[in-house]
Amino acid sequence: MTKGRVLGQYENLMAPTVYMLRNRAGFLYVGVTNNMNRRLGEHLDGASSYTARFGPWSLVWMVECQDFQSAITLEKRLKGWSRAKKQALIDGDAEVLKRLAKPGSHKSESD
Numbered sequence: 001m002t003k004g005r006v007l008g009q010y011e012n013l014m015a016p017t018v019y020m021l022r023n024r025a026g027f028l029y030v031g032v033t034n035n036m037n038r039r040l041g042e043h044l045d046g047a048s049s050y051t052a053r054f055g056p057w058s059l060v061w062m063v064e065c066q067d068f069q070s071a072i073t074l075e076k077r078l079k080g081w082s083r084a085k086k087q088a089l090i091d092g093d094a095e096v097l098k099r100l101a102k103p104g105s106h107k108s109e110s111d
Contacts (some may be wrong), residue, residue: 016071019062032075
């Protein structure tokens with residue numbers, strides 16, 4: 001995997017990609033796609049039933065993976081993370097990520 005990047009800074013639009021969107025209320029959506037431009041367009045146009053209800057959305061983080069199975073595995077892992085841990089990933093804050101990776105640490109963070 002490569003470091004998370006924002007739209008416009010990635011090389012391969014067809015690579016298996018895990019991404020996070022944020023809406024105005026601060027909700028985070030984690031997804032996976034093999035075509036980031038198409039999928040982001042679907043979210044922004046309201047073609048995705050879940051995100052259509054809570055939009056508009058902004059792309060806040062993404063990472064290209066070696067293969068689709070790796071992308072799905074990462075997506076599932078991120079969906080299990082606390083809001084604080086996802087935010088640390090978005091911010092690129094390795095220290096907070098390390099602290100939140102410790103067992104029981106999520107209980108002290110606001111979700």
